[in-house]
Amino acid sequence: TMAQIKLQNVQDFYEIGEILGSGHFGQVRELRERAGGTCWAGKFVKLRRSVSSRLGVERKSVEHEVEILQSLQHVNIMALRDVFESRAEIVLVVELIRGGELFDFIAEKENVTENEAIDFLKQILKGVGFMHSKQIAHFDLKPENIMLSDKNAEHPEIKIIDFGLAHRFDAGEDYKSLGGTPQYIAPEVINYEPLSVATDMWSVGVITYILLSGISPFQGDTDGETLRNIVDMKYDFDEHYFSQTSNMAKDFIEKLLVKNPKERMTAEECLLHPWIKPITNKQKANRSRSSINMKSFKKFNARRKWKMSYNMVWACNRLCRLHLLCKGDKEDEQLRSCESDQEDTETKPASLIRRRLSSSS
Numbered sequence: 001t002m003a004q005i006k007l008q009n010v011q012d013f014y015e016i017g018e019i020l021g022s023g024h025f026g027q028v029r030e031l032r033e034r035a036g037g038t039c040w041a042g043k044f045v046k047l048r049r050s051v052s053s054r055l056g057v058e059r060k061s062v063e064h065e066v067e068i069l070q071s072l073q074h075v076n077i078m079a080l081r082d083v084f085e086s087r088a089e090i091v092l093v094v095e096l097i098r099g100g101e102l103f104d105f106i107a108e109k110e111n112v113t114e115n116e117a118i119d120f121l122k123q124i125l126k127g128v129g130f131m132h133s134k135q136i137a138h139f140d141l142k143p144e145n146i147m148l149s150d151k152n153a154e155h156p157e158i159k160i161i162d163f164g165l166a167h168r169f170d171a172g173e174d175y176k177s178l179g180g181t182p183q184y185i186a187p188e189v190i191n192y193e194p195l196s197v198a199t200d201m202w203s204v205g206v207i208t209y210i211l212l213s214g215i216s217p218f219q220g221d222t223d224g225e226t227l228r229n230i231v232d233m234k235y236d237f238d239e240h241y242f243s244q245t246s247n248m249a250k251d252f253i254e255k256l257l258v259k260n261p262k263e264r265m266t267a268e269e270c271l272l273h274p275w276i277k278p279i280t281n282k283q284k285a286n287r288s289r290s291s292i293n294m295k296s297f298k299k300f301n302a303r304r305k306w307k308m309s310y311n312m313v314w315a316c317n318r319l320c321r322l323h324l325l326c327k328g329d330k331e332d333e334q335l336r337s338c339e340s341d342q343e344d345t346e347t348k349p350a351s352l353i354r355r356r357l358s359s360s361s
């Protein structure tokens with residue numbers, strides 16, 4: 001059933017609670033349904049006031065995200081419940097996801113076997129496979145967008161979030177885009193070639209690589225270097241980080257980090273790969289003997305969290321500065337010039353990729 005866009009006030013139906021998170025669009029807050037008391041999450045998206053403004057999000061792109069979420073009803077994808085719309089903002093009422101990010105959950109553990117990692121990976125692949133079966137690509141798969149429903153459950157459920165860059169392909173359509181996060185984007189994005197659902201599978205390969213080793217396969221000292229490593233396919237399985245990893249796992253990753261998108265495994269093929277779905281007892285035993293490089297993974301995650309908050313502070317400072325500089329009618333014009341000054345200082349290839357504030361590497 002499609003969620004009807006309501007023109008009423010969200011507060012007539014839901015009590016607004018604490019802030020759960022924030023993105024480039026605005027805030028995500030807890031909502032409590034007045035009738036019944038069920039809890040939800042509300043994504044409050046400030047709408048752009050005029051065509052020339054750079055503040056807020058264009059109504060069309062929010063409608064696009066709503067349309068995509070409406071067609072994705074799957075246990076491993078964040079569910080959309082309701083949409084409220086006013087002149088200034090759109091509120092998406094979505095399933096409340098209490099378990100935090102998968103990577104944080106894993107980083108808190110003492111030891112994690114490949115078996116346990118595969119349990120989560122399988123759910124990611126099921127969610128991704130479902131959207132791909134609907135010709136929808138996510139285009140921003142990364143640890144920040146992979147959450148857990150409830151970390152205290154015996155088998156926590158994966159929930160994929162943030163469909164802000166997602167796209168539904170029409171038959172025969174040529175779609176190009178430069179969106180994404182340097183560490184996780186596929187070579188075809190950097191080369192500005194036509195994209196497909198296979199672009200997501202590259203990101204699944206990068207996420208799996210990090211999950212097992214605690215290092216990022218293409219990470220350079222700068223975003224520019226990272227992007228160059230990706231197009232040059234410069235990665236390996238350093239024994240120092242991969243000594244506890246099974247050969248099956250490496251084979252799985254190798255079949256995803258393939259330059260030609262047509263030759264990458266699909267989500268369905270991944271679910272049939274012997275590492276994910278072992279056929280022999282020997283394969284099964286290998287998986288429970290091999291484990292995640294926890295020491296390295298914890299380090300990766302701590303650095304990732306530190307960068308995320310650093311980027312947030314940086315973004316807030318910059319916004320405050322812009323607001324002080326840009327008062328009155330000239331607001332939009334000056335905002336544009338402020339922002340272009342900023343872009344000039346960035347390295348060339350990195351500046352081509354749309355940077356997302358909470359997620360740049």
Ligand code: ATP
Nearest residue numbers: 020021022023024025028041095096097162164358
């Ligand atoms: P970004 O700017 O990071 O690309 P975004 O602006 O599209 O992302 P989301 O990623 O959808 O926004 O949400 C921002 C943050 O809010 C998330 O990182 C998460 O911490 C929190 N969040 C989002 N959806 C939910 C939810 N359904 N339940 C609980 N918390 C959520």
